[in-house]
Amino acid sequence: xxxxxxxxxxxxxxxxxxxxxxxxxxxxxxxxxxxxxxxxxxxxxxxxxxxxxxxxxxxxxxxxxxxxxxxxxxxxxxxxxxxxxxxxxxxxxxxxxxx
Numbered sequence: 001x002x003x004x005x006x007x008x009x010x011x012x013x014x015x016x017x018x019x020x021x022x023x024x025x026x027x028x029x030x031x032x033x034x035x036x037x038x039x040x041x042x043x044x045x046x047x048x049x050x051x052x053x054x055x056x057x058x059x060x061x062x063x064x065x066x067x068x069x070x071x072x073x074x075x076x077x078x079x080x081x082x083x084x085x086x087x088x089x090x091x092x093x094x095x096x097x098x099x
Contacts, residue, residue, distance in 0.1 A: 004032040
């Protein structure tokens with residue numbers, strides 16, 4: 001017997017504003033029952049003496065330290081631009097406003 005009934009799936013579908021066919025109700029009831037069963041098995045395995053963790057191995061700071069490095073020069077940044085105007089990137093006008 002399924003722990004998740006067809007009526008419960010229909011109720012969830014109504015709450016979610018989903019239109020489900022009759023065969024979908026049966027299909028999703030079976031799938032949701034399997035999901036709930038899997039979660040229940042995982043919670044059975046959890047032991048009191050095992051502290052909760054987000055990773056199997058302890059993590060240390062994995063980020064590199066901030067270092068000031070030179071960036072692109074003005075000329076270097078504009079060197080790859082298809083069009084330049086007044087030392088700026090030239091792009092097509094998208095608004096009909098006057099400059």
